[in-house]
Amino acid sequence: xxxxxxxxxxxxxxxxxxxxxxxxxxxxxxxxxxxxxxxxxxxxxxxxxxxxxxxxxxxxxxxxxxxxxxxxxxxxxxxxxxxxxxxxxxxxxxxxxxxxxxxxxxxxxxxxxxxxxxxxxxxxxxxxxxxxxxxxxxxxxxxxxxxxxxxxxxxxxxxxxxxxxxxxxxxxxxxxxxxxxxxxxxxxxxxxx
Numbered sequence: 001x002x003x004x005x006x007x008x009x010x011x012x013x014x015x016x017x018x019x020x021x022x023x024x025x026x027x028x029x030x031x032x033x034x035x036x037x038x039x040x041x042x043x044x045x046x047x048x049x050x051x052x053x054x055x056x057x058x059x060x061x062x063x064x065x066x067x068x069x070x071x072x073x074x075x076x077x078x079x080x081x082x083x084x085x086x087x088x089x090x091x092x093x094x095x096x097x098x099x100x101x102x103x104x105x106x107x108x109x110x111x112x113x114x115x116x117x118x119x120x121x122x123x124x125x126x127x128x129x130x131x132x133x134x135x136x137x138x139x140x141x142x143x144x145x146x147x148x149x150x151x152x153x154x155x156x157x158x159x160x161x162x163x164x165x166x167x168x169x170x171x172x173x174x175x176x177x178x179x180x181x182x183x184x185x186x187x188x189x190x191x192x193x
Contacts, residue, residue, distance in 0.1 A: 002074060002105040005067035012063035019045045019056060026050075074103050078112045081155055088147040094119045095140065102193055104161070109177060113193060114160045116140065122167060129170065129187040136164050136172040137185060149180040163192035 019041050024031030026048070034041040045057040078099055086097045100113030124139045126132040141162065152158065159177040166172065173192035175184040 001070065002103065002110055005070045006105075008063045008067045012060065012067070015056065015060045015063060016041060019049060019060065022050055071103060074110065075099075075101075078103060078110075081158070082112060082114065082152055082160075085148060085151040088151055089116070089144055092147055093140075093143050095144070100163075100191075104193070109157050109159050111159045111161050111175065113191075114162050116144070116162060116164050118164065121164070126166075132166055132170060133172050133185050133187050136166075137174065137182070140164060141174050141176075141182065145176070145180045145182075148176065153178045153180040161192050 016038070020031060020034045023034040023041065023044050030040075030044070034044060042057070042060065045060050046053060049056050082099050086099075089095050089097050095116050095118045097114055097116040100115055102113045104111045104113075118140050120139075124132075124135040126135050141164075144162070148160075152160070155178060157178070159175065162174040162176060164172045169189070171188045171190070171192055173186050173188055174182050177183050
């Protein structure tokens with residue numbers, strides 16, 4: 001379903017650009033207005049579009065609203081599904097975790113971005129990126145997996161991208177698929193995603 005939303009966003013972009021091109025054909029300043037201020041593009045689609053106004057305007061609205069609504073719905077479901085996991089991790093591992101603002105899909109699985117902040121993060125020493133990833137996996141991620149398998153790991157076709165920021169601002173990232181398998185791990189200077 002998330003893949004359908006992404007495809008609808010792509011279609012929406014092409015419809016939007018079609019209306020903007022029509023605005024450029026009428027007047028150049030109108031085209032620039034539509035390019036940078038999207039409410040004018042919607043207004044133009046409903047009122048002044050040179051082709052079939054009803055078709056383009058309603059397709060534009062539907063392909064914009066449906067994907068945004070579905071992604072917001074998926075994020076709210078993620079909050080409810082991940083809250084027992086966060087409570088259990090806080091209780092048993094002395095670690096605070098929060099859900100990030102992104103959701104992604106891969107091979108029919110929905111992945112939520114999760115950030116965890118261990119209290120004893122300075123206890124793990126590392127000299128390079130691979131030691132960071134393996135050290136954090138042994139110290140923090142493996143203990144989290146026990147809680148994960150009992151809570152969020154029971155939900156089919158879901159997973160998380162877990163990020164732990166080191167004191168040196170390097171991120172250790174782990175892609176975990178349900179029922180609790182680490183399928184990929186890497187380090188990054190940017191946010192995991």
